[in-house]
Amino acid sequence: MFRHSEVSAAHLGFRAIGLAALILAATTSVQAQRAPGSEGPDISGVWWASSYSPRIMPEGGSELPFTPIGRAAYEKNMAGLKNGTVEDAARTLCTPDGVPRLLATPYPFEIIQTPGQVTMIYEMNHAIRLVDMRKPLPSGEQLSILPYYDGHSAGQWEGDTLVIHSGGFKGTMFLDAYGAPHTDEMHTTERIRRINGGQQIEDVVTIEDPKYYVRPFTARFVYDHHPEIRLQDYVCGEAHRDLSGVKGVVGF
Amino acid sequence: MLTARVLTIFGFGWMLASSASAADIAGVPDFSGLWGRNAFDFEPAPGSVKPVDNLVRMPNGAGNASMLVGDHNNPLLKPEAAAIVKRRGELALAGASVPDPSNQCAPFAPPFTFSMELGVQLLAAKDHVTFLYNQDDQVRRAWLNRPHPKNLNPSPMGDSVAHYEGDTLVVDTVGVATGPLAMIDRYGTPRSSSAHIVERYRLIDGAVAKEAAERHIRENGPMGLAGAVLVDPKYPGRGLQLEIRIEDPGVFTAPWSAVVTYRRTTGPWLEQVCAEDSIDREQGRQPLMPVSPNPDF
DSSP states (O other), rough: OOOOGOOOOHHHHHHHHHHHHHHHHHOOOOSSSSOOOOSOOOOOOEEOOOOOOOOOOOOOSSSOOOOOOHHHHHHHHHHHHTTSOOOHHHHTTTTOTTTTGGGOOOOEEEEOOOTTTEEHHHHHHHGGEESSSSSSOOOHHHHHHOOOSOOOEEEEEEETTTEEEEEESSSSSSSSTTTTTTOOOOOEEEEEEEEEETTTTEEEEEEOOOTTBBSEEEEHHHHHHHHTTOOOOOOTTTTSSOTTBBBBBOOO | OOHHHHHHHOOHHHHHHHHHOOOHHHHHHHOOOOOSSSSSEEEEOTTEEEEEESSSSSSTTTTTSSSOOHHHHOOOHHHHHHHHHHHHHHHHTTTTOOOOOOTTOOOOOTTTOOOOOOOOEEEEEESSEEEEOOOOOEEEEEEEOOOOOSSSSOOOOOOEEEEETTTEEEEEEEBBOSSOOOOSTTTTOOOOOEEEEEEEEEEOOOOHHHHHHHHHHHHHHSSSSSSSOBBBBTTOOEEEEEEEEOOOTBBSSEEEEEEEEEEEBBOOOOOOOOOGEETTTTTOTTOOOOOOOOOOO
């Protein structure tokens, strides 16, 4: 973030190296992903979840499959969030939630499909995710040079389903509001498609993070179509839209 | 077909964009893709008084992007506005960190948006155009072919309506909320609740865009090491030019215009999160930094 004169030369230099590496990766890396196809089915519009859970719920009702160090990180986060030694910056300072926490948002979001890109714009914290439909995702090693809160994403259509691979996350964030941890090596795969006659979409996300989780696990999020809603400007700390209709939201 | 596939896989999909655009199909100009520039502030528009610019110059004559002292003698400024610009310049010269939307993580409301943001995308949908700016994930929307609401409540980004005039996208914005950070530019030129901003976007010849962008860097100073966006020097196509017209009778002696020239960037889209640098080592949190002590969920 530029502060006019307060730009750190070292920081920018590091970013420049990372940026150059990513550009190189984009032009040299071909993973085993299918080449991008057509623009795909229409999933554009405004979508809004009707329920919210502060805890990520693995499909099948299982517990999060922590490794020993993953469990230790979780317990440390939970205790720190409770006693104030760990700050939930996504809520107090409005830094981005990142995937998959962002998927639990009780605020509406919009999907826009344009040539070569699927864009997700979240009302909360005016977060933006860009899904590149023209290039495969660079390797985790390449992405680690320039980690993002929301990660880097590349997608492809598989029939009626948009498959998004994401990596290159910062490792300082949580999977959920309880502080379930992830590392900067996390890789997520989302499968998004219209369901229920097109009036809803589901986003089934698989999380792989071997340092903290012994096996990949999956969570599912469902959103209702709300063509009547326009996303509002969002300013951190100010009053926003009424969330009382979203089941599971507390604090009103 | 094979060529197209190879170009796509290896990251040169922009070469195909003009033939693949949904916007083209809909009969409107295609402004999609990543655009950027490498200098802040407005460019002068032909026939208009030049915008407020920097009094502090580098030895090569370029504006000093690290010391923001606006020219308070600019004839566009009414006395009260000139006094504000002068006072901010004095504070900057004294070494103070003068609050603005960028260093306080506030909305980059138009027209400050255009003076500050270096990366932009225009996403066309059937009833609106969305503008994405990479610095702090700023988002604006302009609604196509509808008037401003009669009873307009001010909002952080204002109410923007748009229409196409041939190859030009015209965006009209009013109702931008005011407050201590309501400003036109990085020099703190104030903005009132009466501000009326008209944007006109069109594609221009690539060589003309290159010349304009490079001239602006020479005159205004580059943004710094590395740059926020990397302009693609080999891109053979057209540039994007934004012409802005600003009316704000309480602030300016007359309406005025400015230009912002964008070129294709190599990407990737840079994520720049303001709040991650929210702790000032000496002053603690920035004074106007938004925080949410009681999140709503």
